[in-house]
Amino acid sequence: MIDSSGKIRIIIVMQHTDLLEIIVEQGFNEMEMAIHPNDGEDLDLYTLEHSLIFYSGNSLEKFKSGEGQLGEGRLRLLNECPLGTLSVSNYLIGRLQYCEKAILIRDKNKLFVTYRE
Numbered sequence: 001m002i003d004s005s006g007k008i009r010i011i012i013v014m015q016h017t018d019l020l021e022i023i024v025e026q027g028f029n030e031m032e033m034a035i036h037p038n039d040g041e042d043l044d045l046y047t048l049e050h051s052l053i054f055y056s057g058n059s060l061e062k063f064k065s066g067e068g069q070l071g072e073g074r075l076r077l078l079n080e081c082p083l084g085t086l087s088v089s090n091y092l093i094g095r096l097q098y099c100e101k102a103i104l105i106r107d108k109n110k111l112f113v114t115y116r117e
Contacts, residue, residue, distance in 0.1 A: 015043045016105040020086040022096065028089035031073030033113075035086055035104070040077040043106040050075045052111040056096055063105070063112045070095055075111060086113075 017039050025034070031054065040046065052075055056066035070092070081087050086102055096102065099115035106112075 004048070005102075007113040014105050016108045017042045017103055018084065019101050019103055020084055020102055022086050022088060024090055024093050024101060025087045026090065028087065028092075029074070030089055031071055032076070033073065033086060033088050033092065034076040034078045034081045036081045036083040037077040037079060038083055039086075039104075039117065042077075043104060043111075045075070045077060045106070048077050050077075052106070052109055054092075055110060055112045056115070057112070058114055058116060060105070060112070063110075064115070068112075073111075 054070040054073040055063050055068045056070055057063060062068055096113060096115055102113050104111060104113055104117040
């Protein structure tokens, strides 16, 4: 897209979910999350497992600058996970400030879990 000053602007569209209710799954590994496959579609994900770099926080600007990195983790798409729900490990719920709801935003191999404190 070319703006009014003649500069080329690139607009990057990041996929995101609707607001998801968070539940803790006791059997999950430390860096493991799961969502229903239909919620995965919102992120343009269609296979059962994805290795992504997890980020958390409440600022998209900080995410874009690389802040809030939790590390590499696994996102699974599970039919057993209720639609509109994000299942996380005990470890991750602590890193998410024990929030009850979040939105997932994907940018290539990065997954941002954004929440309100």
